[in-house]
Amino acid sequence: MKNLVENFFRHEYGHLVAVLTQKVGLSHIHDVEDAVQNALIKALETWAQNGTPDKPHAWLYKVANNNILGILRQNNTRSEILKKNQDITDSITKEEIETVLTSEFKEGILKWLFICCHPSIAIDSQIVFALKTLCGFSIKEISIRLFITETNAYKRYSRARTYLKNHSNNLPQLKQNDHCLRLPAVNKVLYLIFTEGYLSSHLQYSIRSEMCEEAIRLSSILVDSPMGKTPETFALLALMHLHISRLPARVNNANELLLLEQQDRSLWDQNHIQHGLYWLSQASVGDELSRYHAEAGIAIEHCLAASFEQTNWDKIIKCYELLEKTTPSALHQLNKVVAIAQLQGAEAGLTELYKQKPPEWLLESYQFHAVISDLNRRCGKQKKADISAQRAINLAPTPAIKKSLETRLKS
């Protein structure tokens, strides 16, 4: 029996929704989702009985295509659509099925990505919409991955869907210029999908890595196309590979989060590091430096350091300075403080920290108090350290982070 590739059902769902919706029109996205879902169920039943067909991909495309045409016919809208779109016929041609297997299909996924990233849709809705329609996650699965309620996930999703449905007439073929204008938004959505997975404190490794892998998969398709061949997207992909390489070492056997200096570096995935190096070299052209360049620059220093002690903190501090220029944020400043403390000592770190007044939101983050506690402890100011440690622990968003803080700050 032919084995299906990993995540076959989920990816097929996403691809088919993306491609078929573009074919019959965005206003029918609801029907397309039903048609694709039913095609997958039919596949499940039929294949379980008769075995997987030789071309599962084409099999599904054909059934989903027939399903959607059936639904549209029932709704009496088909004649209308036929007028608009001459290339829809009952029997799909052999060539059409062949394109399903070729690069044109990837093109369909890419176009969909640019449609999802419509400037009028809120970014948190874009993410949910992309996860559902491109990656094939269900609303429930998305809510688990983003740590939000199912209701919230559904709301975000339907906002994006409603917008696209209502404005489907205003969404003609995106022109090349639109692609350029929208690329930063596309990059951002991919970046956020990645960080949702990477920074997540979800205890299940598979759930975290899955999101990162989805982001890498979509970004890889993007850099493969003319619209994505820009240094910024190359740097983004480099950053993803470099970060995910360290993911297997981030928790110990007891599922506790590990800090960089505690991680077993031999567990870092060298293959991903190589890919990261490659894409970073591709990204090093042109005169524009994006936040992704700066972040990838930081990540590569960590990946290449033989041990925590041998980390090139000087270079990392310089990258944080670049990052502050492209994307000013008090959190980046805080990270820089940590790097300075490594290079010049905890005292220098504290001095740097108090140079600027921290914004309100940073005062409410556990990271801020954890850093203060750590630096004070290293300066021998135990009392101050303890107060901040307690603040950090109280602010920890998840039990895993709380545990990690207790181990580190109270030792």
Next chain:
Amino acid sequence: MTMKKYLCVVRSASGKCKPPSPSEMEDMYDKFNAWKNKFESNIFDMGAKLGESGKVVSQAKTLDGPFVEVKEIIGGFMIIEAESMDKAIEVVKESPGVGSPESSVEIREMIQPPMKE
């Protein structure tokens, strides 16, 4: 030991239950294939899924059917081979179809006439 045949009738709850997500379908498919491989020699006929509508014919009249208890419908059937009912139960118990709380499988031995000498 001679193998006997067992007809397995798969019943599931009527009415629409929430459809599985694509990831769940993948899990179901993997489990099903693993089960099929494990009991390859016991599966005589994978059977089929049965349609939702049907008729019931008796001498008196033809009725719309199938006659079902309101709560469950016969979703499909298959034939398995095993040396005993116990073994048949073992095969069926591990099948993914029994995994969901709404479904059950009825197993009936198919009595075959003795071979002619």
